[in-house]
Amino acid sequence: MKRILVVEDEVKLAALEADYLKSEGFEPHCIANGLEVVPWVRENKPDLILLDLMLPGRDGLDICRDVRTSTDSRIRDVPIIMVTARVEEIDRLVGLDLGADDYVCKPFSARELVARVKAILRRGRMPIASALAMDEERHAATLDGKALDLTPVEFRLLAALASTPGRVFSREKLLERLYEDHRVVTDRTVDAHVKNLRRKLEEVRPGQDLVRSIYGVGYALEL
Secondary structure, three states: OOEEEEEOOOHHHHHHHHHHHHHOOOEEEEEOOHHHHHHHHHHHOOOEEEEEOOOOOOOHHHHHHHHHOOOOHHHHOOOEEEEEOOOOHHHHHHHHHOOOOEEEEOOOOHHHHHHHHHHHHHHHHOOHHHOEEEEOOOOEEEEOOEEEOOOHHHHHHHHHHHOOOOOOEEHHHHHHHHOOOOOOOOHHHHHHHHHHHHHHHHHHOOOOOOEEEEOOOEEEEOO
């Protein structure tokens, strides 16, 4: 049974999340005060954290930073889904750059939240190497054993997304990886390359959109 830490100071919302998680076979534990989170994580090592940002005692961003800089890999690598009422783009980008795996804005569907929890935990059990192979030296990639005809920029884009499957990368972070000469380009350049990459991936897996877009934030690779 997977243990899920629900960090939420709204009692009714925390109870709702916990009920849905229990109904799907998870073991939820709720914490309302930010000061209690990191010590509990160190002691209990949950399989995933649902982390609200606006908390009494300690902000969720500080908690995320502490988890991601832990010297214990069992703590450092735990998936984190940020749950918050902060809908401004800058808050999303800050959270993702700190290492959050996903980001859900209130109000949200509890069923969707549980679905995202399942998706992230499932990715942890499915090595990307089984589906996607990247050859850095030859700038060659295969998906499900079939060669992908990628430009150098598309290869770097796929490599960036594949470095952490499921994690949402901001356009700014992707741009840093796309052009080795650090040329000045717009964020929409990423969108154009993503469109081309999607088309080539769909040639191997028809009907599947493997590059998920998160409005106003960026992109994530879903295999």
